Amino acid sequence: MATTTPDDSREFFELTDEEQARADELHRSTTIVDGLIAGTYYLDDSDYRDRLPEAGIAAGNLTVGGSDDDFEATVDGVCEVRERIRANADNYFLIESVEDIDSAGDRTGIVLGFQGANWVGTDLDRIRVVDELDVKVIDLAYNRANTLGDGCCEGRDAGLTMLGREAVEELNDRGILLDVSHTNDATTMDVVEHSADPVIASHIGCRALANSQGRAKTDEQLRAVAEAGGVNCITPFPPVIKRDPDTHEVQPATVHDVLDHVDHAVEVGGIDSVAFGGDMSDRTLNSGSIHQGSNLNVWRKTHPEVYGDGPTDRMDPYPEGLNRYTRLGNLTRGLVDRGYDDDEVRKILGGNLQRVFESVWE
Template identity: 35%
Template sequence: MSETAGKPKTKTKPYNGYKSFSYLEPGVDYKPFKLAKEIGRVEPFTYPVGEEEEALVQTILEEEMIISLHEHTFVCPENVYEIFEFRRQGRDWTGYEGLSVSGLDVVFENFMDGTALITSNAGWKWTDIIHDLGIRYSDFAHQDLIIRAETVDDLYRAKREGKIALVSCLEAATPIENEIDRVDVLYGFGVRVMGIAYSEANALGSGLKEKNDGGLTDFGHKVVKRMNKLGMTIDVSHCGDKTAHDVILASEKPVFITHVGARALWNTNRMKPDYVLKACAERGGVIGIEAAPHTTLTKNHPEHSIESVMEHFEYVVDLVGIDHVAFGLDTLFGDHVGLHHAFANQLSIGESHKGPEFQEVSYVKGLENPAESYPNVVRWLVKHGYSRDEIRKVMGENIIRVLKETWVK
């Protein structure tokens, strides 16, 4: 059977050409920046499959729920070193054009609040987060590709209507400080998934940067209980190992590790050890495999690629079972590697990537941004003999099961 040539046409969502904030006047209402291309920034790559396999891929994209458990639909400036001035204006563009060809039905949007620098140089300030949410929501209100999802029914409605459901998420609870009712405020603003800590420790527990992980604090226990009561799903992707494990055990509901890999394959803080992955699954949770540059590497594939990402996927499936694995590839529109360099200290990337030597890539081929990543993952799964039922689980069904257990009915 011949291999597919070029880039097959993935089924798309109806897109009317809307660009973020086109209802405003550039240079008058905001300072314009030249933004990265959403499609074609780098050489397109289609994971090679045969014609019959490609037909099956397109059927799966059409019929099944395709969900990203962790993404940034943000479009960054073409010149990544303009990012600091760009972020200080507090106005982020959404990659609607790229999303329309992504094959995604649901995207868990994590915004860019670790880099929300409107009022500070450190990010994660309460005022900045509320500003960020409000500006993005104002833009969402002027387009018709995505709908803000706050219930499981919203996810299915988006699929039926040929739209994309966007679930609002925060990667850390840092901005609530010691104010537990701010969890309720965020829920009221539509946030349905929230991390406990990012790199630095906060009032709830330790992030992955900390050398001494004290675990979940007393206040952290209260926040976990409040999130369970509200119907907000918990994420421990950036928590230190002990804090992550404490959260998993403390929560009465399953939790997500939305974007991660296996430390057994790549020994860095950013990856999670087996005991944390197992605990998450044993309590009913789901682990999303990530592909942000230079994270899910392996000794077999020290140059980051779809093959190294999928090696992590298969390891975690073998460890915890296919009912507890999904994909949260953690991509964005623009030069992700350049952003990592620009924000190396801000996001503690140096600490999280310390470990075995690796070959730096300029982008992760085939998983460069949301526009191309998920069809290629489906192609890989089809090519490697995964059944339709198994693909259905890891591309969406597992995630929905957890949401049914953690969200308000």
């Protein structure tokens, strides 16, 4: 399904002509699945609505609703996004089953997902409602603690609450995939332990390479997700890719640094446990500023151990060579450059996530 991307590979990789051709063919023919799409504007902003299909994204987990929204606002937000998907059916469609991914063609399938579940409150029956709306991925806690467990910015070392354990069971019963990208260390391990289904970390880094508390996962956490049949999705989000280990200053990175995280996650958890989670916002990067309420704006000053030390009015530069969806081909070229074979590349680009989706949703 994937299309070709701008050819800047010669700037980053010394591939032979044969390797270059192989990488380009792999990118064109692989069903690419993105662990995390950040920004519903990709659906209908005239300047960006073609970006995901052009990058060859067959399906992606799109965050819908705000992390602090109450239940009514959450349901309204999901319904609105569903309408926007229908209104832009030339480029997008709603993923209702894993089989839909293989029928994407030149469009991008949208998996509805939540970062945070504050909307649950104390009423687990609300999960039934979002299930009926085809929400398929839920991260229980986003930065803060809630009634279910602790997010990555909480100072205490608490994990799932009793209600949180019940929520995990309910989500398992309904075939909704659990995400641990923004949970703290204890909650991450609790979710993996108590879930009967595999879980994903939809957009994370490896803490061994970038000391981001919570947002970059430890080797123990990477291994636990992998051993439970889940997937760790490496993101180019700068604070979890490269930083000073002592001062937390976010440092300039390239696609090679992202590939280092991929290699490390594969080494720890195996080839079947690694995928890609974009978390890239072309519009935010182009605007040169970030909105009030973004993570860097709200959390960076008080939690540099999580979000790094850097500007609070704009995004850090994303890694050179992998800063936009139009450069996603460089990830494929980099995997070829690192010696991954065709089957391994296909697993990282989408096959591993498809396997987990099938395991949980069906």
